[in-house]
Amino acid sequence: MSRDDATPNLSRVFDDVHLVNDDGRAIATFTLEQGPREALADALSWHLTNRFQAPELDTETVLELRAAGALADRMDKHRGEGGRAPLRGDSTQARSLIEAAWAYNAKRATETYQPPEERARLEQLFALVDPLFDLISDLERADKVLRGSSMF
Numbered sequence: 001m002s003r004d005d006a007t008p009n010l011s012r013v014f015d016d017v018h019l020v021n022d023d024g025r026a027i028a029t030f031t032l033e034q035g036p037r038e039a040l041a042d043a044l045s046w047h048l049t050n051r052f053q054a055p056e057l058d059t060e061t062v063l064e065l066r067a068a069g070a071l072a073d074r075m076d077k078h079r080g081e082g083g084r085a086p087l088r089g090d091s092t093q094a095r096s097l098i099e100a101a102w103a104y105n106a107k108r109a110t111e112t113y114q115p116p117e118e119r120a121r122l123e124q125l126f127a128l129v130d131p132l133f134d135l136i137s138d139l140e141r142a143d144k145v146l147r148g149s150s151m152f
Helices: 034-051 059-076 089-110 114-147
Strands: 013-022 025-032 085-089
Touching: 013 114, 025 034, 025 114, 034 059, 034 085, 034 089, 034 114, 059 085, 059 089, 085 089, 089 114
Parallel strands: none
Antiparallel strands: 013 025, 025 085
8 A cells, every 4th residue: 555545645735725924934835624623723722722821931842832822823814614714824823733743643533422423533634644745844944945944
């Protein structure tokens, strides 16, 4: 079985991906179906609640929290909307989504009973990780081009 057969590739998951220049940084714009979009939003919200519960946060962590919170707000804007909805983000935000998906799966995917909607969410999150890594790779190559670096 090839990698494409085992996991959905970027073009089969994220429809109509465009990389755009936003003040010298590559940004991906694309649409995503309601189920996977809401699974990512749920995982990101859960991760924000769990990861950033600390009495003191250093500056870097606060900036990461703010960026992830802004992404969660943008994703929640389309919550409950059927069909595809637009998403926009850079490689750092895509990494936040991967981190949230893995953390959610690690904590919530247990051998005990899971309601069907939770099992579906876990499966969707697992299926999104490889395409998100592919998206990060594309964004980082585009960032190199925008900075004038050679890709080889």
